[in-house]
Amino acid sequence: MAIFDAPFVTDTFINMPLKISTRPYTLNFKKQAGTSRGVLTEKNIHFIRVEDTELPGVYGYGECGPLPGLSVDDRPDFADQLKAVCDDFNAMDLEVFPFNLPIILNQVIPEELPSVRFGIETALLDIMNGGRRVVYDNAFSKGEKGILMNGLIWMGPFEDMLTQAHEKLEAGYTTIKMKIGAIDFDQECALLEKIRARYSPEQITLRVDANGAFDEATVFERLERLSAYDIHSIEQPIKSGQPELMHRVCDSSPVPVALDEELIGIFDYRKKFDLLKKVKPPFIILKPSLLGGFQQTAEWIEIAGRLGIDWWVTSALESNVGLNAIAQFTAQYGNGLPQGLGTGQLYTNNIDASLVVRKGHLYSDLSTSWGAIF
Incomplete structure (x- = not known):
């Protein structure tokens, strides 16, 4: 739809x-x-x-x-x-x-x-829609269907990241996304090696997000090293604003590349089309609150569809108010890839909401009431 x-x-x-x-x-x-x-x-x-x-x-x-x-x-x-x-x-x-x-x-x-x-x-x-926290009326907002998610591992000390990985696997996630680029790259590879030694690609899908941490001197060698761990995709391996280099990276990388920060700040439809046609990434990552809302995000999805580019949606540290809206928007499309919507449990003082996570899926539990917003 x-x-x-x-x-x-x-x-x-x-x-x-x-x-x-x-x-x-x-x-x-x-x-x-x-x-x-x-x-x-x-x-x-x-x-x-x-x-x-x-x-x-x-x-x-x-x-x-x-x-x-x-x-x-x-x-x-x-x-x-x-x-x-x-x-x-x-x-x-x-x-x-x-x-x-x-x-x-x-x-x-x-x-x-x-x-x-x-x-x-x-x-x-x-x-x-009646002021009921229903932004899009669909199977997710009605509590009838969940959304498959990836489990996010935040950057930190090696042992802490390893603990996070085990917790996500125990919680039923079949796709794990690991932030990389902040600690020693050898340690990050060691963590991926530990995960992959225990879980095969058929058991666990691994994604990594570099947040632009690599440069032209290191990116190709590091992508080659990452390919040893059967990585599903790497988000934004280099900083945004380098379309020529990003095209070369996407064209030659043994790990499929997903654009993320590269999309931020582009609101003109033609410029969106030109970027994706030039760079030709396998994937794009969509954060509605950074892209200018749902209409802007829908344009990216339409262009990606025309160019044969896959996509998934990711929240950007919103409260449950924003996360709920993003999840309902995502559910409109029935995208089967794991989505990045697992940030609702990050806060001590989040707004109480009807959102629950079960076995790596996000659901809207209509038996749970929303808390006061203001």
Whole structure:
């Protein structure tokens, strides 16, 4: 099903001007999250609430939270920019319907604020579906079907990463994604060797994510070494913005390459097409909150389909509000590859949600109530 074919619930008809309000919130990690860009202990976000004054108690929620060092809108004045967008929205006395949602997103929210587009789009879709945290009405949001996921191993000391790997395997994951590029590469290879010595490629699929950690002098040799461990794919082996080198890497790598950061900051349809046609990656990784929301992500999916490129969706450290929306969007497509949606259990103070993980699958458990957002 194409994303814009998604049915909207019509028992709540939005026919009065909508108002947006926001609430800042700090998510605290249960344990330090190591990435190639540093160690994270918290993430600052803003919740978005959309309401129609004629429908008291009915709210649509979203979230926007730039990822430090990666998001286009990771900027010191982000809160001021968000407030300006919300003030403009409120001053326009806007009503929203499926047909004018793209117009609102494109005309009211600057493309250089992708996480704001993501948050407001989520909230508008939510309120159009009755304010029930249903962004897309499908088998996942109805609790009828789960989404296969990869288990994520964060960067850290060797023994800690090995422990994480065993925990993910014991939890029923059949695909493991390991962050690499922060500790000694020989140690990372040793960890992969230990996993592969115990589990065959038929038992466990291994993915790695370099987050651009390799350079032209090291990338080809390291890809060759990684190929010894039957790696499914490597995400972003070199830094983004080097299309010629990335094409060479994709063309010659013994490990299939997936573009990730390479997609961030590209909003024009033609530029998206040109990038994928030139680089020709086997896979692309889609993070809706970094790409500018679901309409922008749907364009990447459509182009990838035209060019024979596979894809999967990954969350980007959102709270359960954003993760729930991303999961429902992902479920629209029925993509059989393991998705990167396992970040909902990272925080000590996440919003209580109907999301549960069972045997490496994410489910919407409708017997579980959502907690207060604001």
